[in-house]
Amino acid sequence: MRSRGLLTIVRGLMVVVAGAIACAACSSSSAAVVSVQKKVQGILGQPNVTSFLDVRFGDSLYRVQNRFPNGTVETAPYGADTYRLNNIEVDGIRYARIKYEFTSYSGMQLVMAWFTPDSSGKVLEKLVAAVGPPTEQNSAKGSSPTDTQAIWQLPHGERVVYDGPKRFVAVVGPGGGPLKQDAVENEALDSPQH
Incomplete structure (x- = not known):
């Protein structure tokens, strides 16, 4: 310590x-x-991810509610507190849904976001600009962002997943070990239609 x-x-x-x-x-x-x-x-070493839309890893549910007052408090399948936002646009990227998940002791440690098809390129571009080239990438050379799948394993324990076909991005924070299973299950879901 x-x-x-x-x-x-x-x-x-x-x-x-x-x-x-x-x-x-x-x-x-x-x-x-x-x-x-x-x-x-x-x-x-490589850069790490410290926040998503001005919500920092470790922030409390209260802090996120103050940042985005129009969200909804929910409970994730594994019991974690979740704060959900629908239909939000930031920096020209439109998100159909964003979910922030919290651990009891480490605050916000997982963010999952489903973006619109026209935002795929901007999302991937921002990720690469923030944390560099992916650790793993599954796409043919020259493929569009909507066909690309990528994963970043960062030095402070963060894991970033980008899935262009499902229009999904997730970031597990350094204290997000208990939430990894929820992130994996959400990666398998289709993008929300609203």
Whole structure:
């Protein structure tokens, strides 16, 4: 436990130092900035996912209700508290449904979202921009995002799933172990029609 906190502090300090170096390099050349960014990413590892639509992993149900007051509180099949949103559009991406699931001790640790077909490309593009290329991908080269399936296994325990044919994306947070089965079962469901 103590070493994990120390690792977080060290990572934070490295990001601050790298930011200062990058700012200094900005005045000299953009190639130096890219070089510094690659070195920092090499030291820190792959990026991780910390939130979904401004809801952070670890946030309470109360916090999510305040962020999106028009949602509905439900109970997942395995007993987890769930907050459901219907028909929401953010940054040009339309979601038919979003479900945030919560663990008793770690707050929000699973988000599942079903997006509209015309949003497939934007969803996949945002995922790749946020966390890099997928760990696994099931699609032919040059396939459209609506035909692509991809999985990211991230260094802090997060798991991201993108399923273009089912118009589904899920992110299991670092404390979401108890919710993984629910995520797997929801991956198998068809996209909501409303």
